[in-house]
Each structure stands twice: as structure tokens, then as C-alpha cells.
Amino acid sequence: MIERIETNQRMSKIVKHNGVVYLCGQVGIAEDSVAEQTRECLRRVEDLLAKAGSSPSKILQAIVWLADMEDFAEMNAVWDNWVPEGYAPARACGEAKLARPELKVEMIVTAAYDA
Amino acid sequence: MIERIETNQRMSKIVKHNGVVYLCGQVGIAEDSVAEQTRECLRRVEDLLAKAGSSPSKILQAIVWLADMEDFAEMNAVWDNWVPEGYAPARACGEAKLARPELKVEMIVTAAYDA
């Protein structure tokens, strides 16, 4: 009924249930620029969605946390280029400091998958 | 399988899937008071839910971001008055700066719709 992939004691990177896949919060590499962190974050999202039998065109909701809202435009430039045209999810973006001070962006992605 | 309404390159205002509708983060008008921003935000939520075949009595979860937690009581006064009696959703409220410094409140709404 619930399928978990890449599970450790703290979290599962992927949880599938009833046609919906929940990814754990994805980040990039801490030392990079916000643009590169966003690119790496989205690469990881894409990889996890593939493992879940989903894809970027099936994202339902994305919640974006930026450590500094000043990075909004730079993050969006990468995001807008990445989203498959016509398949943009519902999205919200707020400012929140992240688990390590060098992390600039985190995304919480929920998507559909083919059952 | 996934229906999107009011989609641009960045986000869809409405995404419907499997009986659940995800709205993109809704805000009010940046220059207004928190009470008026909350009222306008909820007007927009109501409008989007109607377009999605849902309604305020079918909200499952609302995540509220306040730019300043000092506005908690003022936001709640509007919210409590707006929620249809007996139909309140699960809710959480945390402090997060928003996309523009004048924005005081944002709501991330997930609701049911009649399939």
C-alpha cells in the first residue's frame, strides 16, 4: 500500500501511495551559487521522480524554500527553464533558513505516478 | 490524469489529480494591511476553488505563512470568520518572508473536488 525507496532511519527519499509520490526535501551542493544549487536540486528531483516512475511533467505541487528571498529571480530563471512547457505544477515560495547555512534553496515536491 | 488550469511557464494556479486539487500559493495585494491581504487572499482561494470544482468547505489542508508572526491574531480574525462552520481544514502557520517585502500572508491550499 505504501512503497518506500532509499529509506534510512530518518527519512525516505521517495514515498509512493495511492498514485502520489512524495519526495524528501531536495537541495543542491552547499558551496555553489543559487543558480547551480537550483540546477543540482532539480537534477536530483528529476532522478528521484524517474526512480519513482514519475517525471517532471507530473509534478502536482512544489514548495520552494529560499534561505534569502534576494535569490528569487536567480532561482526562478533556472526553474522556468527546467519546467516542461505546459506542465507547470502548483508552486509556493517562501524564505526559510535551511539545514546548513550554505544551502540556498530546497524544494519539496509531490507528483503523480502511473500506478 | 492531471488537469492544470491557468498555467504559465512558472506554475499552474490549479492542478487537479485523483480527487485532490493543489492551488499555487495565494497572496493579497502587497500594499494592504494584513487583514485586507488575508481577505483578498481568501477571495482568490475561493475563486480558484470554484474554478476547480471545489469550495471552501472542501479544503483538506492549509499552510499559512506570515511574514511577521505579530500578525497572527489579525490574520486569524479574518480566517476564523471565513471558514465555513464545521468545515475547518487541517492548518499550520509559520513565519516566512514572502516573494515581495510588502506581502504579509500567503496560503498554500489543498482541497478535495467532486470527480
Add this chain to the structure above:
Amino acid sequence: MIERIETNQRMSKIVKHNGVVYLCGQVGIAEDSVAEQTRECLRRVEDLLAKAGSSPSKILQAIVWLADMEDFAEMNAVWDNWVPEGYAPARACGEAKLARPELKVEMIVTAAYDA
């Protein structure tokens, strides 16, 4: 179609729909340490999940807000010990001030239940 439990004018502690239960944001007791707040928060989550016909082994997604990211390790120590081995949910953790200044941790939990 939607079942609400412990509903007041502002929120429902539990909302069930289509196999998924949404809990309202759970906190601990404001005066306590972050470890004890996390323990109490998770006790409340466990209690609400039981009332919803769910359990900690059926959590799909947990969004954790810490008022101060310095508390990350202390919160995680309690969390890691609480999660049933092999059943960890998708998780994300960001910094957000909470409804009262003494509150250190809040969790937004979504879980599956047996229909």
C-alpha cells in the same frame, strides 16, 4: 467524502479524505527544551494518527519547522529514535518562527490510513 475530527472554527486536528489523513501542525509544550518539545509533539502526532485509523508507520510526508536551525541535531535525535525502523516518511526541515516565541518545533504530518 471528507471526515473531520476535533474540529473547531479555526482548524480540524484531523482531516481524512481518499485514503490520506492530514494533521494540523503539531507542537510540544512551549516552555520545554527542544528535545522534550519534539517528544511531546510526536506523542500528539501518534495520538492523532491512532484516532484517524493510521499510525507512525504510515506517515507519507513530514514537514518540520524549527524556530532555530541550531536545534536540528537535538530534534533529529528524538525523531530518529521515534520513527519505526524501515518506515521513515519523506521529510523536509526548514527554519520558521512559530505561533508563540517559546515554541521550538512544529510538524506537519500527512499519512495513509486504512479505508
